[in-house]
Amino acid sequence: MRLEHWTNAAEQGALAARNALAAPGTELAELDTIPYFWSDWYGHRLQFVGTPRADEEVTVGPRGPGAIVLYRRGTQLAGVLTIDRPRDIMKFRRLVMEPGSWDEALFQANERVEATV
Ligand SMILES: Cc1cc2nc3c(=O)[nH]c(=O)nc-3n(C[C@H](O)[C@H](O)[C@H](O)COP(=O)(O)OP(=O)(O)OC[C@H]3O[C@@H](n4cnc5c(N)ncnc54)[C@H](O)[C@@H]3O)c2cc1C
CATH class of the missing domain: 1.20.5 (Single alpha-helices involved in coiled-coils or other helix-helix interfaces)
Incomplete structure (x- = not known):
């Protein structure tokens, strides 16, 4: 790749x-x-771990700053994009590519978004 x-x-x-x-x-x-990058765009921090090659993409939280976007392949978490969540992205790293990690990733993303509302 x-x-x-x-x-x-x-x-x-x-x-x-x-x-x-x-x-x-x-x-x-x-x-x-596991692939990882960050990029600063117009005052916002984008971070991505894993891959966006996925069966489904789910945005948890706002569609913009504060978002956590999860990429699902089968029952596992394939990748995660966060916007302005520098402390959150690495928490998902251990779940990426782990078999059956999708439900756990969804749960954690919802918890993190709710904690910051
Ligand atoms: C506009 C832009 C924005 C980017 N933003 C991001 C970002 O936000 N986040 C991110 O993760 N990545 C970003 N990237 C990608 C990132 O910069 C590259 O993936 C990374 O720099 C590649 O590193 P490298 O060492 O392989 O190559 P380079 O960083 O390109 O280094 C190659 C070096 O080799 C030198 N060189 C080439 N030919 C020779 C030669 N014949 N003899 C001697 N020296 C030579 C070049 O001058 C250069 O200094 C961005 C890239 C661009 C162009």
Whole structure:
């Protein structure tokens, strides 16, 4: 998958350096992270973890600043977009790609939105 983000560029650079310096005969490490990026647009912080390739997209909360957008693939959480929720996004990271995590993700997103209303 091609990922044009700062985080991915930094992670790939570190991995390439580690593998280049590995002792001969050592098994080379592979990139094994969940994609993540952030971007600041017009005073708002957008953050995304996982992938938007999904069967369904559900917006919890407002359709704008304060939103948590969940992406479902089957019964699992495939990705999450947050707008102006810098403390929330990483809470979802462990649920991304975890089998059967969709209901838990929906529950957590609703709790977090309600807590900030
Ligand atoms: C307008 C814009 C906004 C972006 N906003 C975001 C964002 O908000 N969030 C996010 O996560 N990502 C963002 N990105 C993407 C992010 O900047 C890139 O994914 C990331 O910089 C890629 O890092 P890199 O090290 O692979 O390449 P680069 O950052 O492109 O670094 C490559 C370097 O190699 C140098 N170089 C090229 N050819 C040679 C050569 N022959 N010899 C020597 N040096 C050479 C270049 O000058 C450059 O300094 C944005 C990109 C653009 C263009």
